[in-house]
Amino acid sequence: MSEGLFEKLKENVLQGRMEKEDEGIEEGYEGQPGVKELTEEALEKGISTADILEAINEGMLSVGEKFEKGEYFIPDMLAASEAVGAAMEVLEPQMIKEKEQSKGKVIMATVEGDIHDIGKNLVTIMLKGAGYQVKDLGTSVSSDRIIEEVEKEKPQVVGFSALLDTTMAEMGKNIEALKEKGLRDDVKVIIGGAPTSDPFAEKIGADGYGKDAFAAVELVKKLLA
Amino acid sequence: MKKHRVLFLPDNKEIKIAEGKTLLEAARKLGIEIQSICGGIGACGKCLIQVREGEYSSYDLNSRPEHLSTIQSMEEEHMSPKEIKTNYRLACMAGVYGDVVVHIPESSRLYKHVILESGRERDIIVNPSIQSFYVELSPPSLQDQRGDLERLAQKLQDIHKLNDLEEDYQVLPKLPCRVRKDGWKVSAVIWDDKEICELYGGKNLDTYGIAVDLGTTTIAAYLCELNTGNCLSVKSTLNPQIDYGEDVITRINYCIKNRKGTKQLHKAAINAINQLIEELCAETNINNNNIHEMVVAGNTIMHHLFLNISPDPIGHSPFPPALKKPLNIKARELELKINPGAYVYLPPLLSGYIGADNIAVIIAEEPYLKEEMHLIIDLGTNAEVVVGNKEKLLCTSSPTGPAFEGANISFGMRAAEGAIEKIIIDPETLEPSLRIIGSEKWFPESKKIRPRGLAGSGIIDGVAELRKAGLIDSSGRFNFSRESKRLFKDEKGHSQYVLAWAKDTSIKRDIVISQQDIRSVQLAKAAVYVGGRMLMEQLGIKEIDRIILAGAFGNYIDKENALVLGLFPDCPLNRIDSVGNASGDGARLALLNKDKRKEAEEIARDIQHIEKSSDPYFQEEFFQALAIPHAEDPFPTVEKLLPENNRKGK
Ligand code: B12
Numbered sequence: 052m053s054e055g056l057f058e059k060l061k062e063n064v065l066q067g068r069m070e071k072e073d074e075g076i077e078e079g080y081e082g083q084p085g086v087k088e089l090t091e092e093a094l095e096k097g098i099s100t101a102d103i104l105e106a107i108n109e110g111m112l113s114v115g116e117k118f119e120k121g122e123y124f125i126p127d128m129l130a131a132s133e134a135v136g137a138a139m140e141v142l143e144p145q146m147i148k149e150k151e152q153s154k155g156k157v158i159m160a161t162v163e164g165d166i167h168d169i170g171k172n173l174v175t176i177m178l179k180g181a182g183y184q185v186k187d188l189g190t191s192v193s194s195d196r197i198i199e200e201v202e203k204e205k206p207q208v209v210g211f212s213a214l215l216d217t218t219m220a221e222m223g224k225n226i227e228a229l230k231e232k233g234l235r236d237d238v239k240v241i242i243g244g245a246p247t248s249d250p251f252a253e254k255i256g257a258d259g260y261g262k263d264a265f266a267a268v269e270l271v272k273k274l275l276a
Numbered sequence: 277m278k279k280h281r282v283l284f285l286p287d288n289k290e291i292k293i294a295e296g297k298t299l300l301e302a303a304r305k306l307g308i309e310i311q312s313i314c315g316g317i318g319a320c321g322k323c324l325i326q327v328r329e330g331e332y333s334s335y336d337l338n339s340r341p342e343h344l345s346t347i348q349s350m351e352e353e354h355m356s357p358k359e360i361k362t363n364y365r366l367a368c369m370a371g372v373y374g375d376v377v378v379h380i381p382e383s384s385r386l387y388k389h390v391i392l393e394s395g396r397e398r399d400i401i402v403n404p405s406i407q408s409f410y411v412e413l414s415p416p417s418l419q420d421q422r423g424d425l426e427r428l429a430q431k432l433q434d435i436h437k438l439n440d441l442e443e444d445y446q447v448l449p450k451l452p453c454r455v456r457k458d459g460w461k462v463s464a465v466i467w468d469d470k471e472i473c474e475l476y477g478g479k480n481l482d483t484y485g486i487a488v489d490l491g492t493t494t495i496a497a498y499l500c501e502l503n504t505g506n507c508l509s510v511k512s513t514l515n516p517q518i519d520y521g522e523d524v525i526t527r528i529n530y531c532i533k534n535r536k537g538t539k540q541l542h543k544a545a546i547n548a549i550n551q552l553i554e555e556l557c558a559e560t561n562i563n564n565n566n567i568h569e570m571v572v573a574g575n576t577i578m579h580h581l582f583l584n585i586s587p588d589p590i591g592h593s594p595f596p597p598a599l600k601k602p603l604n605i606k607a608r609e610l611e612l613k614i615n616p617g618a619y620v621y622l623p624p625l626l627s628g629y630i631g632a633d634n635i636a637v638i639i640a641e642e643p644y645l646k647e648e649m650h651l652i653i654d655l656g657t658n659a660e661v662v663v664g665n666k667e668k669l670l671c672t673s674s675p676t677g678p679a680f681e682g683a684n685i686s687f688g689m690r691a692a693e694g695a696i697e698k699i700i701i702d703p704e705t706l707e708p709s710l711r712i713i714g715s716e717k718w719f720p721e722s723k724k725i726r727p728r729g730l731a732g733s734g735i736i737d738g739v740a741e742l743r744k745a746g747l748i749d750s751s752g753r754f755n756f757s758r759e760s761k762r763l764f765k766d767e768k769g770h771s772q773y774v775l776a777w778a779k780d781t782s783i784k785r786d787i788v789i790s791q792q793d794i795r796s797v798q799l800a801k802a803a804v805y806v807g808g809r810m811l812m813e814q815l816g817i818k819e820i821d822r823i824i825l826a827g828a829f830g831n832y833i834d835k836e837n838a839l840v841l842g843l844f845p846d847c848p849l850n851r852i853d854s855v856g857n858a859s860g861d862g863a864r865l866a867l868l869n870k871d872k873r874k875e876a877e878e879i880a881r882d883i884q885h886i887e888k889s890s891d892p893y894f895q896e897e898f899f900q901a902l903a904i905p906h907a908e909d910p911f912p913t914v915e916k917l918l919p920e921n922n923r924k925g926k
Contacts, residue, residue: 076751120770121791124752124798126899126907164592166889169898190889191593216315216529217591246319248350 056096057106060089060138064110065117067130069137076127086134090141100142100149104182107135111180115265128173128264135180153184155275156206160192162221167214170244170264174210177264178271194221194228201234208271211257213244222247223255239274243267280343281375283335284308285328290335299325299344299367299378304519309386313683315521315530316368320683321354323367324384328377335377343374383728383783386514386690398640398861402505405468405621405870406568408481409436413460424451428472432464443472444606444617450475465568468870473617474568484508484567486556486614487867488549489633489860490574490582491515492524492657493681494828495545496860497552498867499560502569505868508562511555516544517581522678523657524577524629528591531581542584550613567614570607571621573863575631575658579622583610593889595628602877621873623866624880629673634660635876636862637826641855644669644879648821651808653844654859655827657681659804662883663811663820669879670814672886674807679800680732680829687729687787694728694782696775697832699737701745703919706760708741708775710734719776726782727775730789733832738775738789739797740837743904746919747773750903752794801843802901807888808844809897809909814886823847826858839914842905846913 066075068085075081084092086107093103114131117123123131159175161168168190178185186204188196201209209229213219222242229235239258242251243266252260258274261267278295282302289306300323303310314320327341341363351366367384411431416422422430425443428451432438455462457477465474465483483502488495496512520541521527531537549572557564572582576597580587583605585598602624608616623632634654643650644666652662659674682688689695691713698711709718715725730738742748747758754763754771762774772788781787812820823844825833831854839846855861865872888894900907905914 120768121795122753122771124795124902126751126902129899166593169895172895215591216317216525217532218593220532246317248318250348250350 053096056089056093056098057102059084060086060093060103060106061110061113063089064107064131064134064138065113067114067127067134069134076123076130085137087137087141090138094141094145100146103138103142107138108181111135111177111265111268115263118263118265125169125173129176132173132176132180132264136176139180139182154182155208155271156184156186156204157208157210157271158186158188158197158200158204158206159210159212160188160197161190162211162213162218162225163191163193164221165213165215165218166190167212167244170214171210171212173264174212174243174261174267177268181268181272183271194225197225198228198232198234201229201238202232206238207275208239208241210241210243210267212242213247216246219244219246219251222257226256239271241267241270241274280372281337282372283332283337283339283377285377285379287380293372295373296345296371299365299370299372299376302372303367303380308380310367310380310384311386311689312368312519313522313678313681314368315526317526318348318350318366318369320522321366322384322683324354324359324364324381325367325370326379326381327363327365327370328379329363330377332377337375337377339375339377343372343376345369345371345373381783383689386518398865400505400865401869401871402503403869403871404483404485404502404569404867405873406465406483406485406502408463408465408476408483409438410461410463410479410481411435413455413462415460424455428455428462428464428475432466432472438466438469440470441466441472442470444474446617447472447475453477467569467619473619474565474615482566483569484562485569485571485867486553486567487860487863488552488570488572488574489636489857489863490545490549490572490578491633491859492527492575492578493518493522495548495552496857497549497556498860498864499556499562499567500864500867502868507864508560509556511552511559513548513552515578516548517541520544522681522683524575524587525591527581528577528587531586532588532591538581538584538586541581545578545582546611550611553613564613565615568618569621569867570612570614570618571623571863571867573623573632573636573859573866575633576625576628577631578633579625579631583622590628597625597628600625600627600880602873602880621866623863623873623876626671626880626883627673627885629658629675630660630671630885632876633859633862634662634671635879636860636866637858638662638669638862638879638883639865639872639875640858640862641824641826644875649817649819650822650824651812651820651844651847652824652826653804653808653830655680655804655825655829659807661804661807661811663808663815663817668815669883670811670886671883672807672811672888674803674888676800676803677796679796680735682730682732682735684796685730685735685793686790688735688793689729689731691731691733691832694725695731696727696729696734696738696787697731698834699734699741699775701741701747703745706745706747706758706762708762710775720780723780726780727787728782729787730775731832732829733834735789735793735797736833736841736843737837739794739904740834740840742773742789742794743840744917744919748794748904750905750907750918752798752902752904754791754794797841798902798904801841802898804843805845805901805906806894806897809901810888810891810894811886812845820845820847821851823852824858825852825854826856828857830854831856836914836917839911840905840917842901842903842909842911845909846911848913 070085311322463480693714
């Protein structure tokens, strides 16, 4: 892909701009083509979806770095992932034509007894943006429901979110339930949410912990590699 | 089981502790107070200590860093590279596997802090439920062989219209002796026109009561003379349950994880209150047996723990309390050191996260009697929010998190000596001036007291002043086009603004506001803002006539800066009142005027509790409220203070 277009895509993901009329996170972008227009342009020029996705991915990595340092905040992350969503919409028909398969299926749930879902929603959006198929089961999801969905949907990954010290223990229970049903070896389990941590993931026998939505994407990539 | 020795410096206190226990546990056992905001799970990084290396021959102790469990990556996240190299650890994560000498830096200690005890002046109508009645009985004779009790009851009925009185058991054993002691002249202490709970020989009309504001962080107790309504003394203390976790959820979790947890926390609260009772009585020279009633107002979890009721179910959605109704319980059942036959009144609860403390605030402020549309915020780790007037009241609880109490803030600390409580940043020079608790003058003009960290009010000021000076934009991001030597990125690329240079601080490190600190404040303030905003929407109103900030914290915060930050919806400054500890005032009102208890019970019945977790618009509202002051809502009162050159929030 032409260097210019590649850089522009990356930059506009970083600015969280879906389309022309959008403001950027920084000043002075309004009126210039956004991620949607740039993706269309790239397709017209015959650039492969893989290359386009690569540019978008690099943009997202920079967003992640900025988020990590606090330079970017939740609304910025959301804007960026929405911009990626806009690109995906443009790319989808092409991908179907090219018979590109979805990268994998993920089920996300806020554990039983917990009603916090903002973090889980962001993880869901980012995973979708990264090309995964995601089914979001909502909040206060029981282990029975999780088992049922894992049996039905056969995802490669299931992700649990908890924001309360008192509900994080549910994650361990869910893992036990998966084991009991003989499903544990079929799925990777990832966890996240403020009170959880790497040692906690290890303790309950999860396959990984992600401290934010970017880490969630990296984690899924790693686990499915 | 193997035991090892731990010596704490500079306290010079030593303990033998079982292998595998943490340094935090060791310190606690010795009564050394170390900050532990997260409840000892390695998340807050406040319990930083240093392990000394070497032979301490005068103690016959060989201290080695390897005598502790290996350092975990989550510990390192809270440390500078230098600290990692020089054997710093988090006390809560470091398990003891050999003898060690540990140095506790000043910045990790919990200090006795400033607690606001008195609220605003209020008119109090005195109509207590406890009254002492003096009666002169006719002695028995062969013609009049009534029992002593019947004789007393009849007299009380004849003279004071007290019918069908019951009695506390303690009255019975003393009865024959007391009525005869002073020639059949007695004083009967009657509760709520219903029960004789104490009997004195002779004339004794003095009755006393104690109102307790049982807070998650602090406990305040007011000793009042029930006849006059005078408050004779106020004492307060940190809630010792803090050792088990800073916020209510961590305490619930402690109870879930530890079989005896509820009992331990219950005991801690009762002991602390007994200690306060003792201090109150000592100061006023009043015998604790003359305290005939107590009112205790606390949030739902404090309420449950006070009663030794397991709070476990409140930790999970749908967060149900064990009960909500108002209670009267005998002091002896709770082992409170007041008159054993005295009643303890607990106002009703509204939900798992809106408790009697909030009801107390409402009966103190009485929005239900007023025309003006009120927004009442009781600011704490949880902010309880009430909106309404005499037509209707709505309430909700907003999970602020402990950011305003210093957790998740790099240099956050409680309001104690050395804490920065006020900040002004000159918009021209971009230089800060600081007010530090313990000093009357501004720093750096005066350097008599050196700063140690940031108190809650300082945190709000800091972020608001950065915004006014254009050092951050409305999204909260540092703006590097404003040049100042105080604004830079550290070696890890994290942006920060320096409030005080290391050479001027008592902790020998730069005291800064970091980009992450600003993010924590944004999350906290957005939760409060959305709480108020959603109740307003529910009532269909756009404006608030009066904002009331309750809670000790409210008294210290700068109202204008709170508006710049967008902590609550816009309102002219002269219509924002900080009323201090309104929950303590409400508890006192309930103690002195029994009609107030009726009001409390009516409110509990009528107020509408709004559940935000099921609101589909919450997320969007929350994101908009993250901007400083807000992405959409207007803030005419402080608009002129915000630099125009900043981009609009997204
Ligand atoms: C918003 C919020 C709410 C909203 C939730 C709305 C919603 N739809 O989610 C509401 C108001 C409903 C709410 C309610 C309660 N809350 Co609340 N809430 C918060 C708040 C302010 C922000 C949480 C948040 O959304 N953060 C932003 C997101 C983006 O971050 P995140 O969730 O951590 O997610 C990121 C990562 O963790 C990670 N991640 C998350 N999930 C996953 C999953 C996987 C698999 C991976 C890999 C990664 C990952 O990626 C995400 C994006 O980067 C925090 C306090 C704070 N300042 O943080 C309290 C907080 C979480 N709440 C708390 C509490 C106690 C409650 C209540 C139980 C009680 C109360 N009233 O305070 C109630 C519930 C009672 C009731 N009846 O409603 C406490 C928890 C304390 C503790 N020690 O456990 C907190 C910390 C506040 C406090 N008081 O200390 N809350």
